[in-house]
Amino acid sequence: MALSHTAFIRGFNSIYQQAPRVPTPDKADFRAPLPHPELLSITESFQDALHAHFVSEPAAIAALARHSTSERPIDILGIAHLATRKQISLGLVFNALPVFYLNMNHAEFEGGVWDGIFPSFKGTGRALLTRGIPMWHTRRWRFASCTPDGRLK
Template identity: 45%
Template sequence: MDSSTPPMYIDQPLSLIPTPKFQTGKDDAFTIEASHMALSHDAFIRGFNSIYQQAPRLRLDIDKSDFVGYCLSWVECVVTHHQYEETELFPNIDKAAGRQGLMDGAIHEHEAFYGGMGRIKKYLQDKGSRFSSTELLEIMDSFKEPLHSHLKSEPPAIAALAQYSTAEKPIDILRIAETAGKKQVNLNFMFNTLPIFFLNMETAIFENGMWHEVFPPFKGLLRVIMLQLIPMWQSRRWRFVSCAHDGHVKPLAV
């Protein structure tokens, strides 16, 4: 170990993305959906950073084995998110607007990092706990710029879709996004992937706490179930997340 006391998670090497609502103060549906997208992308970024920071610190095979599961869950989460955009979200936006290809630019951006995501998945599946942190970080470095560039550019592109929503042909962007998002969740995804999404969301301090207990939109018992009970399954894997269930960043696991 580099230290007997693991350091706190920090937002590097990738920086976080501001939400359009925080930047503009607007509260229309497109700004809100774009902000939800930015918050989701920030969870992917914290997941990336948490892998990047902890990989070189691992020494024990049991830690490495759990960590491989964490990394593969991150890959699954990011890839599933972008595939659902291509198969559900974007086509339904086009349908509502009566236009084609409104988000084709985002799809081309996906293609720029899909190769790297495939490489990291295959590498970890092949190596398992025998992976080299140096090799893992080299793969991550190979696609981090196109990934980060896309994660930054997509929320403003979502906000800009407001220009295509008219009184004659309104686009209910929040309903479209909610319906599309539900289609990507099944029991396997909920227990083996979703915690990496929710537990990489820092909401207590980010943007002055304006999203704390607002996004993800869970209240009461449902919030406890999603953020505390479900992560008990595969808990050794989820110890590598960047945030606690209360929305604060936490120390690294190792």
Template identity: 30%
Template sequence: MAALYSDAPLSLISTPHSQTGKTDDFTIDASHMALVHNAIINGYNSIYQQAPSVKPTDYPDFISYSLAWHDMVTSHHDSEEEVFFPSLDAATGIQGLMDGDKAEHAAFHDGMANFKTYLTTCAAAPGSFRATELLHLMDAFGSPLHQHLLHEPAKLASLAKYPINIRAISEETAKHTMDHTSTVNLLPMLLFNLDLEFENGKWKDFPPVPALMRWVMVNVIAWWRAGWWRFGSCGADGRRVKLLALREEYASG
């Protein structure tokens, strides 16, 4: 049964708060980052596990879902490099403070670009999609991506020694992401891979948006491209689901 969930090939990461019990702004902000990183991991795993079982009639939706995942990851990291990292340099007075994280981004950049190029080609001719090729491309960048997603929250938590307003910097970065990314792709991609039961439901109110707004995100905004989000690792209620392409009824339907 475990294989029907998005728990492989990349493992989820625990939050800095669960590791240390600290509640300072840096630890909480780093924990929020870990939650976003887990949504990225869930998305990666959902693509990797389902690719071999997707029916040809569903290739267009699956390809679009996979491209939406790519856009979520790249927008997240672009905002870090364009806003988050420079702001940390300026606030601490230390140039190159996050150069190690930038180097980690570079380690999987080309692999991610190849992933997008292949899927974009397939989007124009869905019948050309081959799961073996997609998995080969994902294997090429999966490990360095995972290492970065694991390392960065801990690095952020360690910055508590600096007297800076991490909340303000993170909010500015999040705004930049929203301003430069398709809302109708980014928000559903995030929410349909954000496990609200993670760590015993401690983070069920993340992201901090009103309940009505969350409902609109999942049930209205996501409705437009519902065929894509069928492949997500979580349902509209934020609970993990059996991956669509691995369900018995999908294979026999």
């Protein structure tokens, strides 16, 4: 949970911190032409809701433990995996997942304990999301906060 939240926060902060500082020749790559005040206004419009979600979700998931028994265990990772599979679409694959992976510091976060475990895509799937798909808009993806192998830039 912390790793996925950190990826979203890194992506959000990457936009917020870089938008006003991007040199003129690179602005089209960074914003896909929204002016930076408009881009920041959009991010600010949902930052409170995003923060509230990040604060409340861990406690809500932890509270599920009260309902998990040895006879009927609750498999949170299994539920998350199933929910993700139900939402797979071309838009998710070409837009959202690369953003998620290219802002995820899985190789170093918490000493790298999650590297190779989470996110669950491995091998060819991970390479496609972090290296293949970003080749179409390589100049845009350079603004991500992490390298394709999950290290901070």
